[in-house]
Amino acid sequence: AQSVTQPDIHITVSEGASLELRCNYSYGATPYLFWYVQSPGQGLQLLLKYFSGDTLVQGIKGFEAEFKRSQSSFNLRKPSVHWSDAAEYFCAVGADSSASKIIFGSGTRLSIRP
């Protein structure tokens, strides 16, 4: 069965520092992979998605993610974080076996140190 794991519940980084949020998935074939961001009290906004092709995907707000099949990972990165990046980040995998056709990870909360 498909699944998504975000091993870090909470991460704190300094403003201007680089960021990497981890995501591991379980899926038999080439997966559809997504990263969403949720600001406090708001809905989820799509940052980027991977379907096929180039394994390095560029998204909005300066984020990128790299699909690594050998490691079953889809980590999200940003070279220099801004205070406005503080939010909850969700990795997700498209899953035909799921009623909603998408399985979300449990999220990683990002805090920014001034």
Place this chain on the structure above:
Amino acid sequence: DGGITQSPKYLFRKEGQNVTLSCEQNLNHDAMYWYRQDPGQGLRLIYYSQIVNDFQKGDIAEGYSVSREKKESFPLTVTSAQKNPTAFYLCASSLSEGAGETQYFGPGTRLLVL
């Protein structure tokens, strides 16, 4: 502007009362979804609809009901049978139902019990 609207932003429910959360989209999407979000638990699917006049139960449908009489509208009723309704409710839509489809989210409704 195309998007998904949810109302109200905050909703208070008294014991034994049914309340209805509104979700409207003008994206011309066929599929719509309702999720419940509790702290530390990610998103859980309540109901989904692939097409007008059709809907299916998700993982936690007990105590909830929905209707899909119009393509753009997918209201969720939280009934008195739902004993722990306090949560953040998110509505989403996608162009069609499928593992590769991107889901777009509304801003959410926070339900509180008086």
